[in-house]
Amino acid sequence: MSLEAGRVYNFNPGPGTMPLDVLKEVQAEFLNFKDSGESIVEISHRAPQYAEVHAKAKADIKELMGLGDDYEVLFMTGGASTQFALLPLNFATKEHPGSYVLSGSFAEKAYKEAVNLDRAAVVASSKETGYHHVPQQDELTIDPNAAYVHVCYNNTIYGTEYHYVPDTKGVPLFADMSSDMLSRPVDFQKFDFIYAGVQKNLGPAGVTLVVAKKSFLEKSPEKLPTMFKYSTFLKKDSLFNTPPAFCIYFVGKVAAWIKAQGGLKAMEERNTKKAALLYNAIDASNGFYAGHADKVSRSNMNVTFRLPSEDLEKKFIAEAAEKKLCGVKGHRSVGGMRASIYNAMPYEGVELLADFMEKFRKANA
């Protein structure tokens, strides 16, 4: 698949690139959704045509994750940042705090919201060593009294990712999977609560995916505001008020696209191959490219690396953009480069970037 006229390879960290086939489908049916005579942005969320989309998106996501009737899919809003507050409000107390593994900026943000509510504890942290890796099993100190253990499963800014499922000794396991959701098979049943802003792997910013055990979602305290209770979304099938229907519809199409590609196993193979191209370019560069992540925690979603100087980094960004390789600038807190290669980034795009890295090194080393 080569680039269509005018399109670029979009390596931005999120919003991220989406499958071109899905974009085209959405475009084609935009004025008349399922012969309703209305656009998907106009149709009632109580209409049967929408109800079918809503139900199928949920079913496909659960099927991809291999989850059964004990789990429910919710469509919420406000991004992961809102979940950071809702988790302690719904599930933690001062006596039974949420306990956090600190592995990067967003893991810290989640923790700070729980601290602000006075319901937080720390399980482990890799902050002092510069977030080059995610804490490994032997670094975790589990408090059996905690309400949950919270991990950020992929750290977009640092380019690190969990390659194991933490053993939390029976304490419920919660994960922010905003930046690697549905990018690989995971033993999802070991998690009690998973959430993800969708704008990296799954759809347009504006809906937050929650996949969690029903037994947990039912636990919201009665006195919380209606829209802050997971139980409201569980009872009303995420239709207590008008949902962000366009975003849900788009996520449903992406879930169907992932299924058509062969599911999470196929995604993982593809994503691992793509990431290997870039990590090989780093490892073969004799130190010209310095990866940020330790090998044990290298992310298949965000590949982060520095160049020998900031001037060379600026040159790299500019020359890459000329070749339609866009959005490779790293986050200011790490500097350097970050190539985000989510599900929908074509292999060809990554191949071109790896090739460019090699040529750039030869020209500038």
Add this chain to the structure above:
Amino acid sequence: MSLEAGRVYNFNPGPGTMPLDVLKEVQAEFLNFKDSGESIVEISHRAPQYAEVHAKAKADIKELMGLGDDYEVLFMTGGASTQFALLPLNFATKEHPGSYVLSGSFAEKAYKEAVNLDRAAVVASSKETGYHHVPQQDELTIDPNAAYVHVCYNNTIYGTEYHYVPDTKGVPLFADMSSDMLSRPVDFQKFDFIYAGVQKNLGPAGVTLVVAKKSFLEKSPEKLPTMFKYSTFLKKDSLFNTPPAFCIYFVGKVAAWIKAQGGLKAMEERNTKKAALLYNAIDASNGFYAGHADKVSRSNMNVTFRLPSEDLEKKFIAEAAEKKLCGVKGHRSVGGMRASIYNAMPYEGVELLADFMEKFRKANA
């Protein structure tokens, strides 16, 4: 403007019909937004092309409303239902409660969220008389100690609307304008805080518009969760986390479309003419059609009426749908019919409905 192939006239209460010209523009540029090589659903919310859209949408909305630098436009999520909780959390206390005018179902919902937080009082209510009108100025008992007076400016379910701006004797005036936002000129400067889910007059469900005095937005208590504080959105220009960019982009296009139509004055003329067609059909029906709203509070957005029997109501709905007049069924709590005729409903659609009402009456009276 006649109907395009396959399209229908959509009288649903929300999500509502959108301007066809806007739908076509969005469709045309869906694969390549402003020559970025990316779709609007893919582009970074930090990209200059998006920044321009974000700023212009805000500026156009303020221009349409005739508001200056003392007001700010925020793009939030979670709908009016989330605002119902955020208002008392940010601005009210037990000692200085939010005080509510009860004029319909959503006004009641807003009130109940404040009651749940123990920060609520009632200014006036038309519940006992069946919500046939919105409380008038002489019915309001303003408590000078209240944090704010809250009104629901158009009541979608009952088909009633304020045709005056309440004099609150110096107490800040807050309004839920979800179902009549930007449908007519209002002396918006008399309001301290206005909010609206956009899916009726302004865009796809998924963004909540807030237009409020900066001096109010700054007041959020420090200890609230980050995403529950208006001050976060004010300080970060609604970009603290990834905003629902597609919805904001669409709202921006609708605001530009309203400007191109002649602004709020032109909208009001058009909407009043449309509503008059239906109210005239009701008033000229010798009681065959019984309007729900008292004349003093008739809404120009939602026209509600009953027929002599439920059988006739079912027949009306079915025959209207055959003529591509869709979504006229009323809310279960009022029964009968509701024709929602938001900004984007063409005059021709309402004319056809009025014509159908007349023919149906003659055939069935």
